[in-house]
Amino acid sequence: MKQFVGTVLIFISSSIIAQDEEIELETFAERLFQIQDEDVSYEDIYESLLLYYNDKINLNNATPEELASLYILNPAQVSNFFEYRDQFGSFLSINELQAIPEFDLKTIRLLLPFISVKESFHDNRPFLKRVLTEENNYLLIRYTRRVEKQVGYTSAVPIDTTFLSNGANAIDTVISKPSRYQGSPGKIYGRFRTQHRNDFSIGFTFEKDEGERFGTDNGKTGFDFYSYHLLLENKYGFKKIMLGDFQMQIGQGVVFGAGFNAGKGAETVNTVKRNTLGIRPYTSVLESGFFRGIGITKSKGDFEFTIFYSNLKQDGNIQSDSTQSDFEEFVNSIQKTGFHRTPKELSSRKQVVEESLGAVFQYSPHRRLAIGVSGLKSGFSQPQQRKPNNYNQFEFKGNINYIASIFGHYSWQNFTFFGEAARSKSGGVGAVGGLVTSLSRKVDMALVHRNYNRNFHTFYGNSFSENSRNINEKGTYWGLSIRPNRRHRINAYYDRFQFPWLKFKTEAPSIGQEWLIRYSYVPRRSSTLYIQIRQQKKQETVPLGNLNILADKTKWNYLFNIDFTASRSIKLKTKVQWSTQYENERSTKGFTIIQDVNFSVWRLKFNTRMALFDTDDFDNAQYTYESDVLYAFSIPAYNGLGTRSYIMARYDPVKNISIWLRYARFRFRDRDSTGSGLNKSFGPTATEVKAMLRVKF
Numbered sequence: 302m303k304q305f306v307g308t309v310l311i312f313i314s315s316s317i318i319a320q321d322e323e324i325e326l327e328t329f330a331e332r333l334f335q336i337q338d339e340d341v342s343y344e345d346i347y348e349s350l351l352l353y354y355n356d357k358i359n360l361n362n363a364t365p366e367e368l369a370s371l372y373i374l375n376p377a378q379v380s381n382f383f384e385y386r387d388q389f390g391s392f393l394s395i396n397e398l399q400a401i402p403e404f405d406l407k408t409i410r411l412l413l414p415f416i417s418v419k420e421s422f423h424d425n426r427p428f429l430k431r432v433l434t435e436e437n438n439y440l441l442i443r444y445t446r447r448v449e450k451q452v453g454y455t456s457a458v459p460i461d462t463t464f465l466s467n468g469a470n471a472i473d474t475v476i477s478k479p480s481r482y483q484g485s486p487g488k489i490y491g492r493f494r495t496q497h498r499n500d501f502s503i504g505f506t507f508e509k510d511e512g513e514r515f516g517t518d519n520g521k522t523g524f525d526f527y528s529y530h531l532l533l534e535n536k537y538g539f540k541k542i543m544l545g546d547f548q549m550q551i552g553q554g555v556v557f558g559a560g561f562n563a564g565k566g567a568e569t570v571n572t573v574k575r576n577t578l579g580i581r582p583y584t585s586v587l588e589s590g591f592f593r594g595i596g597i598t599k600s601k602g603d604f605e606f607t608i609f610y611s612n613l614k615q616d617g618n619i620q621s622d623s624t625q626s627d628f629e630e631f632v633n634s635i636q637k638t639g640f641h642r643t644p645k646e647l648s649s650r651k652q653v654v655e656e657s658l659g660a661v662f663q664y665s666p667h668r669r670l671a672i673g674v675s676g677l678k679s680g681f682s683q684p685q686q687r688k689p690n691n692y693n694q695f696e697f698k699g700n701i702n703y704i705a706s707i708f709g710h711y712s713w714q715n716f717t718f719f720g721e722a723a724r725s726k727s728g729g730v731g732a733v734g735g736l737v738t739s740l741s742r743k744v745d746m747a748l749v750h751r752n753y754n755r756n757f758h759t760f761y762g763n764s765f766s767e768n769s770r771n772i773n774e775k776g777t778y779w780g781l782s783i784r785p786n787r788r789h790r791i792n793a794y795y796d797r798f799q800f801p802w803l804k805f806k807t808e809a810p811s812i813g814q815e816w817l818i819r820y821s822y823v824p825r826r827s828s829t830l831y832i833q834i835r836q837q838k839k840q841e842t843v844p845l846g847n848l849n850i851l852a853d854k855t856k857w858n859y860l861f862n863i864d865f866t867a868s869r870s871i872k873l874k875t876k877v878q879w880s881t882q883y884e885n886e887r888s889t890k891g892f893t894i895i896q897d898v899n900f901s902v903w904r905l906k907f908n909t910r911m912a913l914f915d916t917d918d919f920d921n922a923q924y925t926y927e928s929d930v931l932y933a934f935s936i937p938a939y940n941g942l943g944t945r946s947y948i949m950a951r952y953d954p955v956k957n958i959s960i961w962l963r964y965a966r967f968r969f970r971d972r973d974s975t976g977s978g979l980n981k982s983f984g985p986t987a988t989e990v991k992a993m994l995r996v997k998f
Contacts (some may be wrong), residue, residue: 303859360386441489451981453642484642525641530542538599548591555708594657609659665945672707702758743784744783753773776798789823793820795814832860878893879923893915897928
């Protein structure tokens, strides 16, 4: 009977569900992260999406955490999936998903790029042969360069009144200023990876940022940054053996929060819960926020244990405290930019050694319940000591930090409860907890509460929060998703938060709120329309006579978007977004109008854009996604008065070779130069060219 039902579904649905050769990851990410913000690590998000895309989840051995980490399925769909698999056994085809209650064609199409159906079997071939014959491998090289010449690449910094602070006496200093970029203006990025799910992953990455020198300099050889990893799964009695660079994703991310963490966005329910995925290879080029060393995971029955050691050199500007008799050396903080272009930046390169020792223990008697504990010890060769001021006096100080947590989740029918609570060496506590549920076939809901003390210190945490870091915050979030029918959908959330201690630009405890409503309409498969409104209200310090007071800063964001597929080779996108900000009886605004035309001709695929924008200030800068080459993510700030345009072409000359070329330009009408400091260039344009080659073996 099982085989008969599967065969019928395959026959009926073969023309309904077709899996595209290439997914538009930009479109998928935009569905989850319609709120653009410069503080979000989009590179990590993109990397996680591509990990699933390149090494698809096998439905026949998928875990609840893996499926939930795609942020596509609601709690009822996840529960129904496993009930179906328990009842009918292994899937014969992806088309069987249509037989599962709550799975509609739209949901299945979203899943298609990240899932597969394979017969589970053990490959007994030698390890080296499996690696050499693996089809899922590639090598890519990418080159990026700014066309206009920037001040940092000139032999002498030209006279510019923006540099002057002491009148005429400063002119000679400006002309002879020796600090400039030491390398060429081109950015070079390379990457190789081969992987097979539940077996192995091998890869290395290298990069030279713009302005960095290639070759031997300040202890480096060749490229400025290298990353590498070797992951073995289900070998030598261990679930995982990791060597090289890696991240950890555990619990709700309070202690270990790497990976695909969405937070607040257009998907208001499915993205609030984190999922435990354990040790994961690190393949990005961000030069901090990862571990370098060895980690192992051992499973036995319902128990799983992970332990790791890391030794990583980090950037830091070493200073001396002249008030101490022995002139104690310290660093203000670990520098995370990864830039080593000027003599000053080079002097900070790899000056601090961070040693980390971590462990995770988890108990999962069945897939509906998991509880565990985690711990991390971080030690630094140089103590950290922030420059003292009112708002940062509770930040981490010293050489060593300890942090430990307890975490867990439990699913009951359509409800999933989750939480994690941690305490750091300082005594500060950070906790987050909540639930996601399907109240009916048409309504999903999420509730999350968090509380991070002002003296809570987590270096690798990335749990749900309003701040970019988990510190000095309390808040409660409500999310709702309503689907009256398959054509209409309403997503909404309300988040109320407070900051118990001072913040940068906020000289007293403050409160705030944020809400969003998004209405989506799909009249037919070829077109999608959505409208979105968001309000943010925070408090900041403003002067009032001789006093400073807290004042509300309220910002409204509006978005209108239409996607239309004219034919198999032509896709159109029209977007209008604008904002208005009110602060201390003053209002400012900004807007952008965007038209995208994507089309294909023969073996060539083109992505193009023309945009007009006008903003009063940077607070109203418009952030919007742009199509970019594979493994690159572009969300520039449209700020000022001008136009933005780009054209990107992809060409596949043969089966396993792909070439991308991208040309993008800002043309401003309100300025005669762009950028500032050493990044400044003269003229009203800012142009970037990019080329990339990918070879599959």
